Amino acid sequence: MSLEARYARQIVLPEVGASGQARLAAARVLVVGAGGLGCPVLQYLTAAGVGALRIIDPDRVDESNLHRQPLYRMSDLGALKVVAARTALLALNPTTTIEAFAAKLTPANVSRCLEHADLVIDAADSFAVTYILSDTCLAARIPLISASVLGWSGYAGVFCGTAPSYRAVFPELPERAGSCALNGVLGSAVGVLGTLQAQLALSLLLAITPSVAGHLVTVELRRLHFGGFSFMGASEPSSLWSRFIDVSALDEQDIVVDLRDVAEAPVSVSEWAIRRSTESLLQATADPQLPPERRIVLCCRSGLRAWRAARALARQGYENLALVALGP
Helix, strand or coil: CCHHHHHHHHHCCCCCCCHHHHHHHHHEEEEEEECHHHHHHHHHHHHHHHCEEEECCCCCCCCCHHCCCCCCCHHHCEEEEHHHHHHHHHHHCCCCEEEEEEECCCCHHHHHCCCCCCEEECCCCHHHHHHHHHHHHHHHHCEEEEEEECCCCEEEEEEEEECCHHHHHHCCCCCCCHHHHHEEEEEHHHHHHHHHHHHHHHHCCCCCCCCCCEEEEECCCCEEEEEEECCCCCCCCCCCCCCCCCCCHHHCCCEECCCCCCCCCCCCCCCEEEEHHHHHCCCCCCCCCCCCCEEEEEECCCCCHHHHHHHHHHHCCCCEEEEEEEEC
């Protein structure tokens, strides 16, 4: 195999050259999510000659994925995405080292997943994962490229490292989250945003100037409108009451509040958890079962209800709060 021939069309670029190609070969990138965003990210980074990729995703290939995840084939249905992705990517470029982990990224394993990574790409489509990655990358000074897309629109930005965190730009979660299943998404729109993530990653790895760090790009494909802004001046939040923790970090001294009802979750998150609805905690009235001197841990499926409840409690003066996103 001739590496000069494989990468000739990018090595000829003055911004790349032989030294830039060597930088890519030495790079180690963590990609969280091997779905609609992750597929183009993985394909283009592998094709460009990035030396080592680590992929983490717990899901299996479903037929509903195929319209926006062209890395997979009908023969991959039912297979773990990370396994199918690794096979396809090594067929594309066998010189790339690819580690595949069929797991969900959590506060318990995030530090281990980030070990030796030069760059992290958030393609997980989960608010909880994005904030977990942002908090960890900010502390470790590792750049984080995060994107989101729904319908015809989306954005991608470069956070942490030398730039402000995702929290600095988005200190509050949305009141409710959309999803591809409920709201729909155009496959090519996901491809545009995932490819944009790959472009931002290559720009960082090649140290292109001016740097893309601290920039967010917005895309509205129905009207073919591209926008964006620099957020290098954004300040970090002074309070981290919305930090996510792992369910394994629950302590018997915690007041654990399960925001899922019995119909949603017949078995609660812990044997000492109390059940509350999010609406009940939004009331500005003191709850005798929530003493402010104890840590209050709010749990729900995605983290959004827990965040809303925590925000309400923070406004009532609670300071020792934590969130748990339990997932499906």
